[in-house]
Amino acid sequence: MFRYLLLLAPLFTLLFCHREINSGSGRKAENNYKTLCASCHGPTVESFVQRDWKHGSSRLEIISSIGGNFTGGANHHPAQKLNEKEVQELGQYIIDAIVERKQKMITEGAPTNGVYTSQGMTVQLDTIAGGLENPWGMAFLPNGDLLFTERSGKLWRITPKGKKTEISGVPPVLVESQGGLLDVELHPQFATNAFVYLSYSKFRDSAGVQLATTAVRRARLEGDRLVEGLDIFTALPYSNTRYHYGSRLEFDKQGYLYISVGDRGDQDANPQQLGSDCGKIHRIHADGHVPSDNPFVNQKGVRATLFSYGHRNPQGVALNPLTGDLWETEHGPQGGDELNVIRAGKNYGWPVVSYGTHYDGRPFTQLTEKEGIESPKTYWIPSIAPCGLTFINSDRYPAWKGDLLAGSLRFKYIERIRLDGEKVALREPLLKNIGRIRCLTVSPDGYLYVAVEEPGFIFRLMPK
Numbered sequence: 001m002f003r004y005l006l007l008l009a010p011l012f013t014l015l016f017c018h019r020e021i022n023s024g025s026g027r028k029a030e031n032n033y034k035t036l037c038a039s040c041h042g043p044t045v046e047s048f049v050q051r052d053w054k055h056g057s058s059r060l061e062i063i064s065s066i067g068g069n070f071t072g073g074a075n076h077h078p079a080q081k082l083n084e085k086e087v088q089e090l091g092q093y094i095i096d097a098i099v100e101r102k103q104k105m106i107t108e109g110a111p112t113n114g115v116y117t118s119q120g121m122t123v124q125l126d127t128i129a130g131g132l133e134n135p136w137g138m139a140f141l142p143n144g145d146l147l148f149t150e151r152s153g154k155l156w157r158i159t160p161k162g163k164k165t166e167i168s169g170v171p172p173v174l175v176e177s178q179g180g181l182l183d184v185e186l187h188p189q190f191a192t193n194a195f196v197y198l199s200y201s202k203f204r205d206s207a208g209v210q211l212a213t214t215a216v217r218r219a220r221l222e223g224d225r226l227v228e229g230l231d232i233f234t235a236l237p238y239s240n241t242r243y244h245y246g247s248r249l250e251f252d253k254q255g256y257l258y259i260s261v262g263d264r265g266d267q268d269a270n271p272q273q274l275g276s277d278c279g280k281i282h283r284i285h286a287d288g289h290v291p292s293d294n295p296f297v298n299q300k301g302v303r304a305t306l307f308s309y310g311h312r313n314p315q316g317v318a319l320n321p322l323t324g325d326l327w328e329t330e331h332g333p334q335g336g337d338e339l340n341v342i343r344a345g346k347n348y349g350w351p352v353v354s355y356g357t358h359y360d361g362r363p364f365t366q367l368t369e370k371e372g373i374e375s376p377k378t379y380w381i382p383s384i385a386p387c388g389l390t391f392i393n394s395d396r397y398p399a400w401k402g403d404l405l406a407g408s409l410r411f412k413y414i415e416r417i418r419l420d421g422e423k424v425a426l427r428e429p430l431l432k433n434i435g436r437i438r439c440l441t442v443s444p445d446g447y448l449y450v451a452v453e454e455p456g457f458i459f460r461l462m463p464k
């Protein structure tokens with residue numbers, strides 16, 4: 001019987017190859033998916049579309065998971081039957097399928113074709129880039145080109161017409177869990193000095209164990225290359241965890257650079273201990289020097305770059321263009337995400353004071369307020385997992401002018417916050433279901449750009 005099949009094979013090839021040439025590997029991957037994976041993960045990759053990924057969502061991480069490279073994975077994952085190429089094709093198939101489904105959901109979720117209505121504003125999504133791997137940071141060049149990072153370790157320039165070019169010369173980064181190439185920011189006088197700042201997860205080997213930390217690299221942009229790269233800040237100590245890097249970069253009007261660093265998962269050793277850089281917001285000069293008026297500069301055993309402390313994982317930092325104040329959002333434990341105004345030398349409480357609970361529901365601390373500890377301007381229960389923060393100061397969105405926008409990874413929307421001084425006067429959800437929001441920024445010509453992940457898109461909001 002087998003012999004006859006072999007004899008028939010050339011006939012089949014003749015009959016079908018004209019259809020198979022382009023889509024052969026895609027179709028094979030689709031078949032493999034349907035026979036080996038669909039029973040558990042859904043016939044149209046449902047379980048991956050709205051997922052809190054446990055083992056990572058980059059192409060390489062998905063491919064690694066397909067091979068069963070996670071605890072318990074080897075026992076039941078059926079990919080052992082596949083060869084390496086088939087596993088890679090399957091990984092690409094899943095990513096393509098997620099992108100397709102997601103694009104559909106985004107346009108179908110909105111009333112018509114990417115149009116969203118809020119109190120007093122109607123906006124339409126304009127896709128700037130799609131199919132990205134976890135875009136994390138964005139910064140506009142003076143000529144209107146957008147620089148953006150992908151967490152997987154790439155820096156891109158995209159022109160207003162959509163031409164995308166990779167920028168070389170980025171530092172090697174540790175792409176694991178929440179680590180990778182993270183924020184990007186320009187020097188306030190970029191037009192004359194071309195300095196670009198990148199935050200990233202820096203790593204080193206210690207007796208065979210890989211340790212990681214948050215670092216900031218400054219380099220000059222020369223054409224499509226970064227040159228003269230120099231790490232101007234490296235948070236100490238390094239740790240063997242792979243999360244809570246913080247990593248937002250923001251300049252203020254005086255030209256100080258603020259760097260947020262998460263607690264790296266060690267709430268006892270870091271946020272309240274002033275000898276550690278982690279769980280803090282730091283302030284340095286643009287060349288890395290410590291400002292002489294930093295709050296703890298003369299205190300023994302305290303890090304001189306330290307500006308504020310008691311933070312968990314600050315992933316949204318924005319300068320209020322009117323007052324010059326620095327606003328911040330950070331992830332709470334389970335509930336208790338915070339919106340803060342950051343002031344020199346202040347303690348923001350983690351883990352002494354929190355509105356959050358442990359992931360199993362036990363309260364962290366009975367305290368939600370304490371003398372000597374700054375209270376948040378607002379907090380979120382349940383956690384929205386805030387990431388990305390910006391003020392709207394342009395005239396493009398009249399109904400949102402002056403408002404603070406906070407992105408949510410978990411609930412996939414933007415929260416618009418109307419402030420009355422420092423009080424939260426109104427909160428409205430915008431762009432529901434647009435995707436896990438990673439970064440928000442406003443272009444020099446006043447448009448809001450939104451980076452979402454899993455799968456990665458960058459959208460521009462066009463007022464209608």
Ligand code: HEC
Pocket residue numbers: 032033036037038039040041051052053054055056062063065066076077078079090
């Ligand atoms: C018998 C059920 C079952 C089958 C069949 C199966 N998986 Fe899984 N898969 C799981 C479970 C259970 C997990 C672990 C999820 C977790 O840790 O929460 C998982 C995890 C994964 C992950 C990682 C998800 C994450 O959150 O990081 C990927 C990717 C994946 N599977 C892909 C596949 C592919 C591709 C196939 C087909 C070759 C497949 N799986 C077949 C049950 C299955």
